[in-house]
Amino acid sequence: MVKIILASQSPRRRDLLASLGVDFQTIASNTEENLNTKDPVELVTELSRQKALNVAYQLDYDSIVIGADTIVYVDGNILGKPENEIDAFNKLKLLQGRSHQVYTGICIVKVPSYKIISDYAMTQVWIKSMKDQEIRNYIKTGEVMDKAGAYAIQGRGSLIVEKIEGCYYNVVGLPLNKLNEMLKQLDVDLMCI
Numbered sequence: 001m002v003k004i005i006l007a008s009q010s011p012r013r014r015d016l017l018a019s020l021g022v023d024f025q026t027i028a029s030n031t032e033e034n035l036n037t038k039d040p041v042e043l044v045t046e047l048s049r050q051k052a053l054n055v056a057y058q059l060d061y062d063s064i065v066i067g068a069d070t071i072v073y074v075d076g077n078i079l080g081k082p083e084n085e086i087d088a089f090n091k092l093k094l095l096q097g098r099s100h101q102v103y104t105g106i107c108i109v110k111v112p113s114y115k116i117i118s119d120y121a122m123t124q125v126w127i128k129s130m131k132d133q134e135i136r137n138y139i140k141t142g143e144v145m146d147k148a149g150a151y152a153i154q155g156r157g158s159l160i161v162e163k164i165e166g167c168y169y170n171v172v173g174l175p176l177n178k179l180n181e182m183l184k185q186l187d188v189d190l191m192c193i
């Protein structure tokens, strides 16, 4: 049986894949997350590819490596994880009272053939209008710092999200339906293993 490897240090991605009850191993990739592009699809596609390949090159047994990258996109601005609380405030200020897009790129690399499958998912998210004090209260919860766009829909961020259109799991970092459609191209179906 081919091994499934999640090339990620994100506890959210690990929990989402684990929620399916499938066997897999996690290996964190060792890549710099900076790339000079303003195109969200190009960015998440390339970063997820770098993460998956970085781990794939370390392996010498039959495996399928999954890399992913999530960003928030609003008005031509790409928002990654906040650098500090002021940055988190500025990011949330940009997002409040309107909709934005969350993009996750997924890259799957088969070892040892190095066949690559890349795709992405996009979800539209509406965040409610917030007073500055409400934004500060949210930042004080401590959950925003390691999340793209400085919010966590799966945490108390649920209290500021009005609605979404698209895959919820994509916002948390791993669009499971999209992932399975990609894996099926390599004859792996997470429904059956």
Ligand SMILES: Cc1cn([C@H]2C[C@H](O)[C@@H](COP(=O)(O)OP(=O)(O)OP(=O)(O)O)O2)c(=O)[nH]c1=O
Residues within 6 Å of the ligand: 007, 008, 009, 010, 012, 013, 028, 029, 033, 051, 068, 069, 070, 071, 072, 081, 102, 146, 147, 148, 149, 151, 152, 153, 154, 157, 171, 172, 173
């Ligand atoms: C918008 C949003 C993002 N996020 C998270 C998902 C990702 O873990 C993170 C974006 O950072 P990423 O750089 O995509 O991932 P990561 O650094 O956490 O993990 P790795 O690169 O090792 O795979 O933001 C949430 O958990 N909830 C949300 O609502």
